[in-house]
Amino acid sequence: IDGITGGDLANNPVTGIVQEGIDILQGVESLKTEIINTGIDTVADTIIGAFPQAEHPVGDIADLGTLTFETSRDTVNGTLETVSDLAGADLSGALDSATGVIETLVDNGSAAIGIFQHIADDLGNLGDLADGTPLEMVTGVIDGITGGTDGSPIDLVTGVIDG
Known part of the structure; x- marks a missing residue:
């Protein structure tokens, strides 16, 4: 591989280009998430401002939406980091990055379940009205x-x- 790539895998022009591309993609993913989550929060805040009694269902659904995009961002960026680590022959780094992706999915999945339960409770309380x-x-x-x-x-x- 040394003769093909022009150097060791961790420090060569090919992996440098790959890493630059990954950095750009990670930045775009993070910006997308920030824009969408700001939009979700703005819409939810506007609705809650106009109808304060809608705070719990609207706020909970907004939380679920932002959590979804944060999960997407973190798993996409973690997966890209795993690819970067593999391209640089950093197997330990790749394992750490992949583990981070799995932890994000588990943690955010648990958080989503909590939000779903809260939404279900809110909807159940509507029956009391x-x-x-x-x-x-x-x-x-x-x-x-x-x-x-x-x-x-x-x-x-x-x-x-x-x-």
């Missing part, structure tokens, strides 16, 4: 805003739509 069907929940809210009607739940909804 009204007895009956989702349509009855919606019409109950509309009834509270408009002062009620003597018709069916569908009449109430269509009445609001009709103006």
Whole structure:
């Protein structure tokens, strides 16, 4: 390999180019994650600001979304680092990088389960707000805003739509 690559694997022009490409990809992945997570947080904060009672389901779903992109970033960048280590014949570094990817998946998977459980609890608590069907929940809210009607739940909804 020494004659083909022009030097040892850890310090040659080929692995240098590979590493530069990996560095660029890692930077792009990190920037993408930062932009998307900022967007998710901004939208969630706007909704929560307008409807404070939506804080838990909206905030939890936003947390799940940002966790998803952080997991993607960390696993992509860790995998790229593993490739870089292998290209440089750094087997110990490759093993460490691959182990980091697995740890990220396990840790963030556990965090996601916690968020899912919290979302399920929040959705379960919605049932305490009204007895009956989702349509009855919606019409109950509309009834509270408009002062009620003597018709069916569908009449109430269509009445609001009709103006």
